[in-house]
Amino acid sequence: MTVLDLRETPVPDVLDHCTAALRVDLDRAHPAFGWGGKSVGFGTDRGTWVKIQFRPVSRINERIWAGEECASVLTGVSKPQLLGSVRWADSSRDLVWRADETTRVKAPTVSSTPELRTEPQGLSDGWWETLRGSLTALAGATTTRVAVRQDLIDRRISEYAGPAVDPRVDEWVPAHADVHWANLTAPRMVLLDWEGWGLGPRGLDAATLLAFSLLVPTVATRVSDLFTEDLSCRSGALARLFMCAELLRMTSHHGDHPDLAGPLTREADRLVITLSAPT
Known part of the structure; x- marks a missing residue:
């Protein structure tokens, strides 16, 4: 399986193909790379934005590969508008490429990393209301896409809590499933990167943002207060425990977000006690 890091491996043929297919000139002197160099x-x-990404042929699936198109019909959500897409097979690398042209969001992301480390600037009351309104509108949408499966929740929660917690989710709603601080812009709130959205436990998006806010308690409190109904229901508590367990696994297996390990463990332990208590 071909593994590329676009930060280190130039792909001028890919850029040429994209330019010709979308009939657009790219500002090649100023690339912006995604996580691990898997996108650029x-x-x-013409003042738009083009994101190029790839997948090995063996890993093409609807959940990831068709996310942007499926999200283009959502209403009431502050997100970039999809203008055009192209995808093509690359037999020489055993990859499939895609390029999506969207409206350009000029506001910067709140953080360069998913986790927040310092008090952010530019998050007005209006910013928070736009975030809540967008996630509320998303949760009210209709989709057959699945972002997080019950069997994955079962595994992660059982790995952390054993049999103490019943991991069965009773409320499922559409979720972005990757709401972190490098996917949110300010001072205008826009939610980026819609590849993996779909059904998840109620409270998943709020739980994700909360987990990535734990290093800045004032922001974590703001997230908790803003989404208290979603986070305090049983589905929301399971979503919070799932996200803690998932991120702790990423920390231990891949070294990601090491500073979050302590706060995530404390949060997960509190949730285990709450969820295992008799009702």
Whole structure:
């Protein structure tokens, strides 16, 4: 299986193909790379944004590969507008590429990393209301896509809590499933990267943002207060425990987000006690 890091491996043939297919010129002098160099974005000569990404042929699936198109019909959500897409097979690398052209969001992301480390600037009351309104509208949408499966929740919660917690989710709603601080812009609130959205436990998006806010208690409190109904129901508590367990697994297996290990463990332990208590 071909593994590429676009930060280190130039792919001029891919950029040429994208330019010809979308009939757009890319600002190749200023690339913006995604996590692990698995994607790259460019401004264009018509003021739009083009994101290019790849997947090995063996790993193409609807959940990831068709997310942007499926999200293009959502209403009431502050997100980039999809303008055009192209995808093509690359037999020489055993990959499939895709490029999506969207409206360009000029506001920067709140953080360069998913986790928040310092008090952010530019998050007005209006920013928070736009975030809540967008996630509320998303949760009210209709989709057959699945972002997080019950069997994955079962595994992660049982790995952490054993049989003490019943992991069965009773409320499922559409979720972005990757709401963190590198996917949110300010001072205008726009939610980026819609590849993996779909059904998840109620409270998943709030639980994700809360987990990535634990290093800044004032922001964590703001998230908790803003989404208290979603986070305090049983589904929301399970979503919180799932996210803690998932991120702790990423920390131990891949070294990601090491500073979060302590706060995540304390949060997970509190949730285990709450969820295992007799009702």
